[in-house]
Amino acid sequence: MIAKDKVLDYLDELFFDARCELIYHKDYELLIATVLSAQCTDKRVNMVTQKLFSKYDIFSLAKIPIKNIESIIRPVGTYTRKSIYIKEIATRLVESYGGKVPNDREFLESLPGVGRKTCNVVLSNLYNEPAIAVDTHVERVSKRLKLARKNDSVLEVEKKLMKYFPKDKWSRVHHQLVLFGRYKCKSISPLCEDCKFQEFCTYKKR
Ligand code: SF4
CATH class of the missing domain: 1.10.340.30 (Hypothetical protein; domain 2)
Structure with missing residues (x-):
């Protein structure tokens, strides 16, 4: 399995200021x-x-x-x-x-x-409750990187991510994985060329 420090470092490199993209004031x-x-x-x-x-x-x-x-x-x-x-x-x-x-x-x-x-x-x-919300992007990225199995349910993916990442990183990693899935590891035509996860990625290999 890919080393978690490698995942965290690359996500920080790409999306250091990751935050919710929904606009709200209340x-x-x-x-x-x-x-x-x-x-x-x-x-x-x-x-x-x-x-x-x-x-x-x-x-x-x-x-x-x-x-x-x-x-x-x-x-x-x-x-x-x-x-x-x-x-x-x-x-x-x-x-x-x-x-x-x-x-x-x-x-x-x-x-x-x-x-x-x-x-x-x-x-x-x-x-600021530690949590990893698994949306379609987080699920796809997790499965491509083998952090979860292909047939895992959303809840199983969440549990595996919570076990894999340190608790104090959960919320940050959630936002970063959403952005990684939304802008780089896209559902169709992901931008694999310079992706540092290539060697661990099932999708790229396929
Ligand atoms: S190599 Fe491509 S499919 Fe794999 S994680 Fe990177 S962007 Fe996603």
Whole structure:
């Protein structure tokens, strides 16, 4: 298996300032943006949330008709379902936590549209909780580098990454792997030519 220092060093070399590319100014904005990012690019989500949050805060999102949300978030895809999620999330946050996003995994994972990955993103960014959120990029890169097996579930990938990387690096590595997958180790036509992981990479060998 590839030495972890080699992985960490190269990720630092490429993405030293890695951070979440979703734009948010309030805790609930990150939560909702992350829900919207399912099967959608961060760029598109940022365009939509900029409009959504300039018009509505968490309290108004809990009250307005769902069609008002739909008309704004339509570009992100599956907007009908996501609009229902947003209204329900806003309602539950207002009712239970005065509109704040709590550091409470159980509560967050009980919200519609919020799975383990979204929860990890939110807790790690808002509360510095050590976590590795496994999205499509992290999963692909992990499997190409044999940090996980091809048939591993997302949860298995997460567990293997948590075992492989030191805990104090989890959140940083998560952002770096996302960016590495998004901009270099792309799903189609990855930029392998000068990649320092070539000798360990199953995809490149194939
Ligand atoms: S060699 Fe190519 S496929 Fe392999 S990790 Fe590097 S960019 Fe990704």
